[in-house]
Amino acid sequence: MPEDQDTRTAPTDEDLRTLDAHWRAANYLAAGQIYLLANPLLTEPLRPEHIKPRLLGHWGTSPGLNLVYTHLNRVIGARGLDALCVWGPGHGGPSVLANSWLEGSYSEKYPDVGRDAPGMARLFRQFSFPGGVPSHVAPEVPGSIHEGGELGYSLAHAYGAALDNPGLLVACVIGDGEAETGPLAASWHSNKFLDPVHDGAVLPILHLNGYKIANPTVLSRIPEAELDALLRGYGHEPIHVAGDDPATVHRVMAQAMDTALDRIATAQRAAREGGATGRVSWPVIVLRTPKGWTGPAEVDGVPVENTWRSHQVPLPGVRENPEHLHQLEAWLRSYRPEELFDAEGRPVADVLACVPEGARRLGATPYANGGLLLRELPMPDLGDFAVPVDKPGTTLHEPTRVLGDLLRQVVKDTAGRRDFRLVGPDETASNRLQAVYDVSGKAWQAGTLDVDEHLDPHGRVMEILSEHLCQGWLEGYLLTGRHGLFSCYEAFVHIVDSMANQHIKWLKTSRELPWRAPIASLNYLLTSHVWRQDHNGFSHQDPGFVDHVLNKSPEVVRVYLPPDANTLLSVADHALRSRDYVNVVVAGKQPCFDWLSMDAARVHCARGAGIWEWAGTENGGTPDVVLGCAGDVPTQEVLAAAQLLRRHLPELAVRVVNVVDLTRLLPREEHPHGMTDFEYDGLFTTDKPVIFAYHGYPWLIHRLAYRRTGHEHLHVRGYKESGTTTTPFDMVVRNDLDRYRLVMDVIDRVPGLAVRAAAVRQRMADARTLHHDWIRAHGTDLPEVAEWSWNA
């Protein structure tokens, strides 16, 4: 026995007997959910009509998950822990549902599924049944913060949950299939960012059941010494548990859990009380048990237990095949349900002996329903950070730098509470948010050198060159009731497209569950954007994340394109206060004209879209043309075009409309922020040409506005995948978004212009040629463009 082990919690033989009873009950209930429509307690011989018509679910992973749930129950009770478990093999829905029903937390959330025979019948029937519950560990499942259907993010979620929760143990079951994914492989290094003082502990449990859908897994087929080296290389101390004899495995698993938790407690004490510094070698449990353990060993003459064939439904033909039916009955009766449930179908005392009390139960912990723990973020007065704007377009600021000052204050004001984190892939400073370092360093537990700056074992800014980890950590942090922001290069946020999908799906479903309390929104700040990646070039130019998220549930998705510093402050303030959304904010880090005062910015952002009277020439009448814009660079080009039009065609009535909240363009029926036709027509008219300069792919605007009356008059300019390493203005010229092109578009589309307009058009075309020649000769933009200002 290792010297750091606390013997008081070691299980007795009686403990092991009741743990096995709990495990068998969970296995019975998991299999029952997959198969049974009726006869849940097997009080009569099993007949085909007791079997579901569609057999769905994943048996293979369930016995292993049940083992972990059972043994977590023991240590939570024995040690009085606050614990949460992230179930990486999320396909194992039957298992987690079974356990939460056993412990009673399920019936508390869903009183119609009581902890008795009728409730068990409902539990079985509803599983993977239309109108029932999904087959995965989804938001509907108590105790869950992780839908493991996609695979790859469990460990990052677990670390996110543990951050700033010093009293929390976050266990994390990692399937050996999931372990092959990139995000999971990188997640092991999260331990270089976990602070033993202010953060809780993560206990990874690598479950090697040996198989995926149809193949063995890599980590189960390398020598144990190699796996051991790998985990030590990741900075962990492995504890190995292996076997297929339940009694033996229970004993070894209990010992492993005790060893792991003792080590964790020792390390935390050393850091918190003993002043120990330096990185901890946290334990990891490697659990080798058979896939589909305790299920049918063979079916139709081929091995099933301990092979990939037990991944989903090991006996597929039960309704039609009497032999399969017979095997199923024998399998279910092998758990001896009559010893596990009383005549009313209630779990007997032995089964429940290991179950912890109240909110300590894994299905009842408020950490898995983070909205219950959420506190309002202390948001400072925006006036303290606003840039002064007397006249539009006379001063320049870097919007994200201005936001950095606001975030600095938020980080400072949460120093005691520690419930706000900033994550980013090595780009916080590159994105001009470095003011936050004044009040918090960057989390870092690995080695340091004198030359380092801002590294801090207790920091709340998190930087690693992995968008996956940034997203996964933040999701785990938000789902457990805290706040945060992810700043990312715009092009590379596509790396987490699929993670964003899953989080949006999670939120959509959660919003429909009355017992799930709202959590803080996931806020993206997308900067270093397409128009200002002219130095990195084509690979760094992609504005399509907005398109991606707008395919998702409108209840959840919000997209903002603030055109200057004060509008960015207003949008950020709104996003950080909001709940249950995914807010995508696209804003530049390069110097940008200030257009709106703070007061004007607030009003404009509250409206989401509006006429900038000062920029147009319509003077209260009907415009001849509308110049629409969304995004900082398009807004600048539209205003420059408006200025050119005022100079060269002063009789033309031009209206400028700026859109901050992109979903305002959608019909009201399609999105809660959508404008009514009355509002839309009031801004854009029903019959005048609209030249719209958009930050991203132009067809997105058509997709949002195609139902509008004036849609046939809408002409959109935007990024059309023409990029390279060049100057900022050349980028807009290449994509026909430049001021000269916009003026030409106006002249091409407004009927009845003066003859002089043709000459103006030619002048614009000449300006484009001049620009082209100049930049190729000098490598910079024309001074008239680079030094342009609105009031010139």
Place this chain on the structure above:
Amino acid sequence: MPEDQDTRTAPTDEDLRTLDAHWRAANYLAAGQIYLLANPLLTEPLRPEHIKPRLLGHWGTSPGLNLVYTHLNRVIGARGLDALCVWGPGHGGPSVLANSWLEGSYSEKYPDVGRDAPGMARLFRQFSFPGGVPSHVAPEVPGSIHEGGELGYSLAHAYGAALDNPGLLVACVIGDGEAETGPLAASWHSNKFLDPVHDGAVLPILHLNGYKIANPTVLSRIPEAELDALLRGYGHEPIHVAGDDPATVHRVMAQAMDTALDRIATAQRAAREGGATGRVSWPVIVLRTPKGWTGPAEVDGVPVENTWRSHQVPLPGVRENPEHLHQLEAWLRSYRPEELFDAEGRPVADVLACVPEGARRLGATPYANGGLLLRELPMPDLGDFAVPVDKPGTTLHEPTRVLGDLLRQVVKDTAGRRDFRLVGPDETASNRLQAVYDVSGKAWQAGTLDVDEHLDPHGRVMEILSEHLCQGWLEGYLLTGRHGLFSCYEAFVHIVDSMANQHIKWLKTSRELPWRAPIASLNYLLTSHVWRQDHNGFSHQDPGFVDHVLNKSPEVVRVYLPPDANTLLSVADHALRSRDYVNVVVAGKQPCFDWLSMDAARVHCARGAGIWEWAGTENGGTPDVVLGCAGDVPTQEVLAAAQLLRRHLPELAVRVVNVVDLTRLLPREEHPHGMTDFEYDGLFTTDKPVIFAYHGYPWLIHRLAYRRTGHEHLHVRGYKESGTTTTPFDMVVRNDLDRYRLVMDVIDRVPGLAVRAAAVRQRMADARTLHHDWIRAHGTDLPEVAEWSWNA
């Protein structure tokens, strides 16, 4: 010296001296590209006007890349190797450009940039200059198959290049920043799939220069023993090289290269000649050298060399700041250019001593211009695999299973050539393509058990639970001149959204380079799609990858939705023969009606969209309504709706239009496959209601067709993010894509229908209610729906 080392290739002191000369020349040229507009040989004192107005580029990584290039040159020459290098730190464009200019391969591709003083001046000027070359290792760079701007995919690309190239060495420089990404972390396990007999070798060179943009890197700040354990855990034998004294590093690096290559040669001989089986512990070189090595040690009083501050441009103010200018000149002169280049600017013999000959040069290898090596894929006659169709809609097949038979033949016919691979994340059988196992097993070098099936150390089917690796391997394989197909669950292909972006960008640029020969297309088979993930539920339901790729360059992107087995064969045949595209094919694996004979399928697919006369009721006249469809499930529902209309409203003239090639809907100006308005109007009319049932998000069809005359009459049904675990028919009902809803849509939109239509509409609404109640009671679809057939 290890006993397996071949002493014949060890470098002499003279070799080391000339290696250093080459390295200094490359460093000089890399720095020169970042800074100099003129005075390339420093023949006069450096003045501000010699300096570029915009200083762009990444110096930090360049000296390390130059060191690797120099030492690869040596071993390629000394050992007569065919080698390719993947430059993970793709930001280091100046370095790879410098080396290919030195070896002459650059001037061969770009004769206007000669290997002399005027050429050097052009080399410097064009770098990151408008109209010049991008700052990264982009397609424009000879010898490159990898744009390292996004980071994460270098090692997967390297493995893809090595597969089935037994004579090739693929070196791969992995930056310690990139090493933090998920995809890279998972890529290390690629060695479990590399066959020492039929594949070449991958030599990873993990370059620890210690810093990212603004932070230290994780792997450079863990103890060396931990890093060593990590790499051994990944299955590698590490060889460590560290230092900052060039002479020492040259000697140790040369020795490390020799050791690594000797070990590789020994392992390959053992497998190929000695019959050795079992996995090889391939070498990995860990190279620790300072970031920005040999650059300015300090700037403005703060350390720069060997810190993150040398990541990009270490001296930023050269034009304005005389001290910086002075430092730059001293830095450049420290390489002693006068010893490296003759008076005409040509590299002297010492510099070129290590450079290999002809096609062995890294910038000239045909492996990096794979189209040169590409052979036509032997495509069998589709007639041998077609399903017989006498009457539409009377027989059922699983389309992907039929495709599996075709792929089996392709795999068989390439058994000798070994230039076709199938990749998939553990889903080849799940996606019904298992016929291929008859002729090739699954690549596997890890341990095996008796229970295993189809594992094969020499297999060409590749399965790992990582979409990133599947995509990365296949990209590397295609870029080096081979063929392949990636089959993936539709929802989870979003995991590689960003990789697809980068590959499409690569192809777009490559197509514009005359010296880049066309390569085989990247073919996606997206199956297990949204409508048939009813068992896994909401997390597995996402058809948005099509939307994602359609934002990209139309020259490259093709999207196909074959509605049945024979159309899938035709589309697959076309995709597998094509070049330089990304083909996205969406097809079902569930039993699906056969609609078209092989001949009809060929004609229909060649047209891309067409009227299915047999399904409509217009009889040559003008239709009252058009039912459009794209995708297998929508086609089925449209045909069922057409059948209901024929029965209940026989006087209505209905036209059915099926779209296989989605980009046909785009205007001809927007996509090479786009229809003219004349064609479009001929199919869809200009004024009749069009009810369009689409596989994915409905607004995509509007985005494609908004410019068409009849667009205001277009009404699209599709997936609107309403999903869960339920029956197949309930899925279409939830999303209003079902036959009854489509009939109701027709009745709602066709003017002047008989009074009876109202009753028909009510009957359809009743059918939906009946369905809803039935499935909630029985858990299955109504028999009338489940057993529906077209000719009933």
